[in-house]
Amino acid sequence: MHFFTYKKNKLYAEAVAVERIAKEVGTPCYIYSHKTLARHYAAFDEAFESVPHLVCYSVKVNSNIAALNIFIKAGSGVDIVSGGELFRALKAGANPKKIVYSGVGKREDEIEYALKTGILMFNVESPEELRAINRIAGRLKRKAGFAIRVNPDVDAKTHPYISTGLKENKFGIETNQAIKEYVYAKNKLKNLIPLGVDCHIGSQITELSPFIDALKKTKNIIASLRSKGIEIKYLDIGGGLGITYKDEVAPHPSKYGKAVIDETKGLGVTLIFEPGRVMAGNAGILVAKVLYTKQGTEKNFIIVDAAMNDLARPSLYGSYHAIKAVTPPAPPLIKGGREWDFNKRVAGGGEIVADVVGPICESGDFFAKDRELPEFKSGDLMAIMSAGAYGFSMSSNYNSRPRAAEVMVKGNKFSVIRQRETYNDLIKGEKILK
Numbered sequence: 008m009h010f011f012t013y014k015k016n017k018l019y020a021e022a023v024a025v026e027r028i029a030k031e032v033g034t035p036c037y038i039y040s041h042k043t044l045a046r047h048y049a050a051f052d053e054a055f056e057s058v059p060h061l062v063c064y065s066v067k068v069n070s071n072i073a074a075l076n077i078f079i080k081a082g083s084g085v086d087i088v089s090g091g092e093l094f095r096a097l098k099a100g101a102n103p104k105k106i107v108y109s110g111v112g113k114r115e116d117e118i119e120y121a122l123k124t125g126i127l128m129f130n131v132e133s134p135e136e137l138r139a140i141n142r143i144a145g146r147l148k149r150k151a152g153f154a155i156r157v158n159p160d161v162d163a164k165t166h167p168y169i170s171t172g173l174k175e176n177k178f179g180i181e182t183n184q185a186i187k188e189y190v191y192a193k194n195k196l197k198n199l200i201p202l203g204v205d206c207h208i209g210s211q212i213t214e215l216s217p218f219i220d221a222l223k224k225t226k227n228i229i230a231s232l233r234s235k236g237i238e239i240k241y242l243d244i245g246g247g248l249g250i251t252y253k254d255e256v257a258p259h260p261s262k263y264g265k266a267v268i269d270e271t272k273g274l275g276v277t278l279i280f281e282p283g284r285v286m287a288g289n290a291g292i293l294v295a296k297v298l299y300t301k302q303g304t305e306k307n308f309i310i311v312d313a314a315m316n317d318l319a320r321p322s323l324y325g326s327y328h329a330i331k332a333v334t335p336p337a338p339p340l341i342k343g344g345r346e347w348d349f350n351k352r353v354a355g356g357g358e359i360v361a362d363v364v365g366p367i368c369e370s371g372d373f374f375a376k377d378r379e380l381p382e383f384k385s386g387d388l389m390a391i392m393s394a395g396a397y398g399f400s401m402s403s404n405y406n407s408r409p410r411a412a413e414v415m416v417k418g419n420k421f422s423v424i425r426q427r428e429t430y431n432d433l434i435k436g437e438k439i440l441k
């Protein structure tokens with residue numbers, strides 16, 4: 008469910024015409040819907056209403072402080088993976104007691120920053136990291152709450168690059184070793200407090216079974232730890248719930264909630280979740296302008312002013328993003344009040360099969376391949392849908408392209424929540440040798 012819909016043959020973000028934003032802010036630009044973000048958080052949180060739980064939104068997914076602030080105001084905690092994300096979260100108003108810190112490579116200064124902030128817990132991913140946190144906490148005369156991220160060896164049935172819970176993945180500690188580490192920490196690492204067990208098996212998961220498999224394994228770990236006198240208060244089951252990009256059907260948060268609640272009944276823990284994509288994915292679009300069209304001998308190309316540096320997912324994972332015309336060509340293409348789907352044939356509408364590509368000097372710089380599309384012309388605006396997650400947050404300056412502006416729409420108003428970068432921003436901190 009999102010609030011990017013056609014009204015009178017024009018694409019709107021809530022009650023603001025996308026065309027208007029593109030005119031005032033320029034392209035490429037990201038547009039997020041406030042109402043969609045708030046609704047996604049509420050739907051997730053409500054799914055766990057009946058049990059003790061804490062939602063810790065995954066900052067890396069969409070890190071803009073305006074987006075973070077919407078979740079935080081609704082009661083969310085955050086899952087961070089770097090000192091930079093901790094800084095952002097605090098700027099956005101996060102409560103330190105609702106911060107969990109994940110990631111395989113936490114630096115000493117980052118651990119120190121998190122300890123001084125007083126975060127809830129570290130999700131520890133290696134025995135060496137566990138000892139490092141103990142040592143740093145000792146030096147700062149603080150106690151560090153921790154969970155071990157266990158690698159449950161379950162197949163999340165998703166893209167290999169976003170599958171994280173298999174033995175071959177770099178994440179977490181394998182089950183038996185994890186139990187030994189908890190025992191070692193209890194006996195030897197006096198500045199640590201075991202609080203939870205953590206697992207995160209991957210992203211864009213569209214079935215419930217991998218989550219349930221992982222839960223069964225973590226439940227066994229909790230039972231084993233308790234039998235050794237190690238009390239566990241939190242079960243962090245990570246993020247990973249998928250969304251619809253094309254025709255995938257991911258379980259609704261309420262279904263996911265029911266399955267998780269059933270599986271953890273009587274366990275006596277507070278559940279922690281680290282959802283990201285499901286919060287932000289369909290709450291954002293990337294708007295680009297068509298620069299040129301070109302008929303090759305093999306293919307048609309639509310060349311737009313956004314590129315892989317703005318949205319890397321197609322290049323990285325071959326991901327599908329729906330593409331819609333912001334102002335569909337005449338004759339009106341809304342039939343019987345139904346939103347016209349530009350990825351389906353409609354009689355009378357000029358259509359082509361084309362690749363949508365950006366200006367970057369890489370063949371991997373594309374948004375769509377061999378896609379049926381309306382006949383975009385130079386100057387037309389296009390919306391690349393479902394770009395709210397892993398969109399701007401993965402963007403770069405490759406080819407010395409200033410990063411796009413980000414815009415938040417709320418009702419009939421919009422605000423630039425991150426200015427488009429300038430050429431001067433591109434060389435910030437650089438210098439020529441004397």
Ligand SMILES: *Cc1c(COP(=O)(O)O)cnc(C)c1O
Pocket residue numbers: 065067068086109110207209210211245246247248281282283284285
């Ligand atoms: C990326 C990540 C998440 C968020 O995953 P989604 O699939 O976007 O929900 C949660 N936890 C950890 C540890 C992550 O690395």
